[in-house]
Amino acid sequence: MKIGNCVIAQSGGPTAAINATLAGVYSAAARNFAIGKIYGGQNGIEGILNEKLVNLGEIFDKKENLKLLKTTPSSFLGSCRYKIKSGDEGKAVFEKIFDVFTKYNIKYFFYIGGNDSMDTILQLEQYQRKNGGDVSFIGVPKTIDNDLTCIDHTPGFGSAAKYIAASIKEIAADTAVYDMDSIVVVEVMGRNAGWLALSASLAQDSKGKCLADLIYLPENSFDFEKLIKDIKSVMETKRQLVIVVSEGIKTADGKMVAESSVKDSFGHGQLGGAAKVVEAFIKENLGIKTRSVELNVLQRCAGHFLSARDINESYMIGESAVAAALDGKTGVMVTTKRAAEEFYGLNIDVTDINLIANKEKTVPENFMNSEKNGASEHGLRYLKPLIQGEIELPMESGLPKHIYLKDFI
């Protein structure tokens, strides 16, 4: 087992669970004698490059702070969208990063992030294999998009799914109050993978009927004529509809719906996201009162309504990253497999980063119904366990209490 210091950094879009993972990595590292100082890199890999390193021990030896971190949404250490370039420019960057590793005696590097971050881990691992070095590079997954391969579901997805499902339930209740035909189109995140839109299917009424009447994912081509047919079909038995669309829905020609130019009756082009375009199309073609709601960044940082399973798993995955590193692993990401479909249980392991970086897991066909406008039973069975349980939040003046890096640097 190597003796040395470690650095943890966070990258990509923030989530409500990424700090729970940071807390997991920190606490496993802190209780291990092989690891000395635990540094946090500010703003992802940029923090290593610019030597913006924070001594996390000074913050999190206080149990109270570590507890706060677990339920603070967004990235405590800040984030970046930095991609290491190839060629000479990239070479200089790698050299600088490894110089910093040497200078600070870093033997373990934990990178909490999504697809792009796993590419960084892959590149660092490849560079080291070619040029020598003894740093363990461990990818620690996070993304609300749930689009990483080799993992049952990604940390952060469960809390986002829970927030979305609760919001859809509330939007459905809100739109049902007037005795008139009406439609709400809700846009959720997901450019290529429709996991978040699919999670809207978890919003059900007392009889188990899905409150998102129609759900459209980017995995299937979006057909405006089919939409009208679907709406008419639902409206045979129901006057107020909720339609959920992924931001990335595309028509058969591969064109993003969000970029479509639907003209209203005055000839004005409608700008905005997919929901705005769908809203305008429905108004124009069916004349039904329609409004659109974009869940926007709220869905990725809703720390006030967390899935306990997601937060606890995210923490455990952080701990497992440290165990893997101390076990001599490098160039891997922590991954999970579901033990059985009937009785939920999660097996944690690691997988070669080559199988993960730059790959994307979309929603399988059998997770959707045959009409491709909602979840199948199979899809629902997959989703349901992920939103279970509530976390008792530390509160202050009626609001969830957060912890801020700026208070310590």
Next chain:
Amino acid sequence: MKIGNCVIAQSGGPTAAINATLAGVYSAAARNFAIGKIYGGQNGIEGILNEKLVNLGEIFDKKENLKLLKTTPSSFLGSCRYKIKSGDEGKAVFEKIFDVFTKYNIKYFFYIGGNDSMDTILQLEQYQRKNGGDVSFIGVPKTIDNDLTCIDHTPGFGSAAKYIAASIKEIAADTAVYDMDSIVVVEVMGRNAGWLALSASLAQDSKGKCLADLIYLPENSFDFEKLIKDIKSVMETKRQLVIVVSEGIKTADGKMVAESSVKDSFGHGQLGGAAKVVEAFIKENLGIKTRSVELNVLQRCAGHFLSARDINESYMIGESAVAAALDGKTGVMVTTKRAAEEFYGLNIDVTDINLIANKEKTVPENFMNSEKNGASEHGLRYLKPLIQGEIELPMESGLPKHIYLKDFI
């Protein structure tokens, strides 16, 4: 004390607390021997007109259902935007309503709603005074807009304010992660009264600094040049800004900002709400990465994150409506006064509906700072008590459990 039946109806936009008030009216009526049957009118006054009356005793004699009602958002009985017309058309409507009252032996009418609903109470009271009758007409306040007069704050406002403040806290955390200049413009509801936008000031960091850096209300004219000045001033010490605007902000000429036609650099007109217009203006004039978030209907029905004080007060105000009716009052709305600014306490009373109907309470000048771009200490002291406390929600499959009228009719 009159012996007879009562009818309760809900009107106007839904809120997260309007059903808590319904639960309060129901339970006070149910334990009182003077009141026989307790009817619910479906879709507000329209339910009376169309004799769509539900026997609420059959639903809520089950304690479990009444408990669910208290935390179910939106209007359990449905709503309407119906206004009784004047002249002959109105006369026929009044006659029909009073016929229904006679037919069902209604002696007490409780109308839970906002401004328009109080106008209905006023008109019914006036009609009865002129034409005879012995029905007690009691207005029971609700509105997230907090714009009713003669009341310290309206039921529903506290929960909406709590949701908005928590969301602003999360949006601020979300936007702070990248090491670059950026602005988020958040639009909240409020056409003429800026109470909801003001409540964004409750989102504070660990040092008590407001996380909504700039807040603009419809009470003050919105000046685009002043906005630029304000942004530059905040950006002297901070790189990521959160700006909150009421949907109803207007320029000095009285024109809604939402209706402004700001053209982007391609000459395209930007459509959408106030936040979209402000977003486009900032991008065009400062070239800073800007996005807008519209909280939309989410803010009025966020039953997953309630203010315990709001829900409990809403329930008590419902109970007080029954007490007032049995005390012989009619043509009144239940109102409240804050006992003292330092130690929060609420005195409940009733006020003549003439003083309330068709009036609007906007944010007083001294609730805002001198720059008119944030709350004053006085404003914060007013807001803080209203978002205190959490409610333990009945959960089902990881989501808040709701009760639906359609399951009983």
